[in-house]
Amino acid sequence: MALSNTTHYSITDEEFSQFKTLLYDESGITLSEHKKTLLVSRLTKRLRKLELKSFTEYYNYVVHGVNGGEEFVQMLDLLSTNKTDFFREPKHFEFLAQTIMPELASQRKIRIWSSACSSGEEPYSIAITVCEAMGAKKWDCKILASDLSTRVLSHAANGIYEKDRVKDLDSARLHRFFLKGKKGDKVKAKKEIAQMVAFKRINLMNDDYPIKSGLDLIFCRNVMIYFDKETQERLVNNFYRYLKPNGYLFIGHSESLQWLDTPFLPVAPTIYQKKDVDEG
Template sequence: MEYSITKQEYDRIRTLLYDESGISLGESKQSLVVSRLTKRLRDLQLDNFTAYYAYVMEDASGEEFTRMLDLLSTNKTDFFREPKHFEFLRERILPGCEQDKRIRIWSSACSTGEEPYTIAMTLYEAVPNAAQWSFEILASDISTRVLAHAARGLYTEDRVREMPPEVVKRHFLQGRGDSAGLVKVKPHLAACIKFRRMNLMDERFPIKAPLDVVFCRNVMIYFDRPTQERLVNKFFHHLKPGGYLFIGHSESLQWVSHPFKTVAPTIYWKEA
């Protein structure tokens, strides 16, 4: 069965997505919605997008909305993606935390976990005695599905193929037998990361202690300018003086009103 979407159906889905997640689809993404949701409609044996919208709205658990969100957004990520941020963390930020030996970092759109695990690896690789430090990483996402994947810390070997073998050996367990071809994050990395479902559209975030760094990379491209502005200013509030915000290399705050100082493209600083 071939599906098509009416303007009314598209507008309903687009509005729901924007209201619940901040993702702004624009007015001309009908073909994307049809192509990415067609298989789901077939699996549910639904005749049209009106029926699917009703199905999403009637699901009190919110699981179908999460599934729709996953299908319509991109969860593509890699270990050590955009490596300059991790170099900056290691060379510029971590030395400033030497006295207290404590650093608090929020990976605010962590997807399947590669980003927070990379942060943890960067910290462990950068200090001579990690046992003397307190590494606290909050990793959040709106999708319970990708969070479950992230919390398992289980990946196919090809996901770590570009990493130096000695780094993989230090931080991952090699699968054997039925788990051959898989790697699992070692407990020392998992122990410093707390995974939590959070919606960046929420008015308040359940974060009490001030943060040293916020990673929000490759998610604001989905948001319109007012949403970006509100979010960036909320990040500013949660950072301690001297804290940093990292955004994705495809993103810019050039047209967004915010109180940060620009340190480098995609790196912003809350003045001390």
């Protein structure tokens, strides 16, 4: 018999501990005790839909079920905040245009990884920045955009956004880089920027990523706030390996590498560099 839409669920300390361990082991996310209510409220709808009677049943479904892997991603989607905007933290894009692009002008080649791209606003903002900075000159530019969530990756790859999502873009950018939908309520990223971005599901908790090293720039913004110090350190040092000498790492405005054991050197607020060993 289907469970009622008003079925009330509660979670025991033991059950919550199981989910905490699962999330940490699989995604690096640290779930603090005060998130217990949030977990219950956000997952209740899933339990009802799957007609499960308790969080223990749901845990077993995620860990041992035939569709457990897909359900884990669903769970992660519900527990994560996918808040993002076009040109969020604009100083990063200014640094890309005014510092990094001129540094690479002689080779006209740039490789960028948006490592937690969510619904795609970040990688498309990167593509717009690169297009504007390179002007009429032809560059070899490739942007990899990744996330753990297949749902947000699918949305990002479509490149379609509600008009409200681009309301802060100036009219020149909007006209150049986006197509307006027939009803006028949506826009779609034009080929000029869409063809620069490739989307891929990547779990940042894996030490070896299915990508080529030698990157010029990695964006990993507002992700480390979910991780403990040990996980942050491991992640940042993995990024270091994938950057070329003098490559850059951008992190979120509320994040810092100050207390982490990492060879990155700060060059601007929330901007770090892998210094060429020859430079000392």
